Amino acid sequence: MIRRPACIVLACVLFQGFLSMGFQLVASRLLAPFFGTTIIVWAFLISTFLAAFSAGSFLGGALSQLPVRQRVNALVILGAAGTAGFAIAGFLGRPLLNYLDLTFADATPGIFIGCLLLFFVPVIALSALLPIYADLIGKKRGAGLSSGLVYGTSTLGNITGVMLTAFVLIPNVPTSELLIGWFVGSTFCFAAAPALVRWPFPA
Amino acid sequence: MFIDNIHAGTALFQSNVKTLIASFPQVVFFKVPNSGNIIALAVTYKTPSLVQQIRDADVSRLPRLGAWNVDFASIKENLVPPEDIPLPSGTKILTDDFSPAEYLDTRPLR
Numbered sequence: 001m002i003r004r005p006a007c008i009v010l011a012c013v014l015f016q017g018f019l020s021m022g023f024q025l026v027a028s029r030l031l032a033p034f035f036g037t038t039i040i041v042w043a044f045l046i047s048t049f050l051a052a053f054s055a056g057s058f059l060g061g062a063l064s065q066l067p068v069r070q071r072v073n074a075l076v077i078l079g080a081a082g083t084a085g086f087a088i089a090g091f092l093g094r095p096l097l098n099y100l101d102l103t104f105a106d107a108t109p110g111i112f113i114g115c116l117l118l119f120f121v122p123v124i125a126l127s128a129l130l131p132i133y134a135d136l137i138g139k140k141r142g143a144g145l146s147s148g149l150v151y152g153t154s155t156l157g158n159i160t161g162v163m164l165t166a167f168v169l170i171p172n173v174p175t176s177e178l179l180i181g182w183f184v185g186s187t188f189c190f191a192a193a194p195a196l197v198r199w200p201f202p203a
Numbered sequence: 204m205f206i207d208n209i210h211a212g213t214a215l216f217q218s219n220v221k222t223l224i225a226s227f228p229q230v231v232f233f234k235v236p237n238s239g240n241i242i243a244l245a246v247t248y249k250t251p252s253l254v255q256q257i258r259d260a261d262v263s264r265l266p267r268l269g270a271w272n273v274d275f276a277s278i279k280e281n282l283v284p285p286e287d288i289p290l291p292s293g294t295k296i297l298t299d300d301f302s303p304a305e306y307l308d309t310r311p312l313r
Contacts, residue, residue, distance in 0.1 A: 033299035171303040 006137050010153045012192050013133050017157020019189060020126050022165040023182055024049050027119050029175040030093050034101040035111050048115040049123055056127025063128060064135035072194045075132070079190030082125025086186045089118045090179035122186065129193050130154055136196060205245040212239050214310035219243070220288050222297045229253040232288065234281040241283070254284045 063074050100110035138146030209219045223230045227245035262275040
């Protein structure tokens with residue numbers, strides 16, 4: 001059997017953190033032409049992401065208790081939902097937000113519905129990976145150490161995602177291309193999760 | 204006709220100027236003395252020349268708006284044609300899809 005190195009799991013955790021928080025900044029650029037960048041927009045955006053982080057953590061915690069085969073199947077479904085969510089944000093986000101902008105005279109429901117439809121599902125799917133990774137690492141190390149490693153690494157990924165997105169990606173790459181990048185990146189992230197759960201592979 | 208007050212002093216100013224030039228057939232700018240602001244005036248027609256129209260304007264015939272501190276003679280003196288604003292080759296046009304305004308607003312003029 002080939003051992004599953006913790007560093008590979010933590011690399012996936014780091015990438016998950018990068019995608020999660022970086023996506024929040026990219027999402028703000030997607031909303032900006034329709035609803036601006038006011039504190040109202042940020043309030044809905046941050047709340048949507050935090051709600052998705054919370055729901056994703058509960059969901060991931062529940063999935064981590066499943067037997068390996070069921071967990072892999074659940075991760076495939078979760079990954080499909082998450083990838084579809086990123087695809088919808090990337091390819092249908094602009095027309096949807098334009099429709100919401102034109103439909104509601106008061107921007108508030110438009111922002112709320114837009115955030116919910118475009119960002120909630122993909123971020124839930126990303127967040128659900130963390131408890132599963134914590135469970136993988138914690139097999140030999142215990143819950144405290146594994147959760148510390150996973151959430152510490154994820155937060156480092158969050159910081160990297162925020163800073164790189166704000167200072168490198170957004171100033172140089174159009175939002176539409178960034179969203180496609182997130183779609184591709186998340187596809188890799190979601191594909192890695194069931195593979196890591198199935199590990200150790202027969203040598 | 205489009206009128207906007209754009210803040211000078213950062214790379215965002217250059218991007219704003221390039222964006223206006225790319226979006227309208229004619230654009231002119233007016234320096235606002237003792238401030239960091241520039242007023243942009245854009246129109247949707249190609250002829251007659253907007254710069255020439257302003258240069259030829261007889262401001263003595265315009266209504267007096269002194270009470271509102273509007274001095275047409277000073278405005279005319281502070282006219283800046285777009286070709287007089289240097290734009291580095293890498294200056295980016297802003298769109299709905301690409302608008303790093305906050306970032307550009309922190310960068311000094313190149």
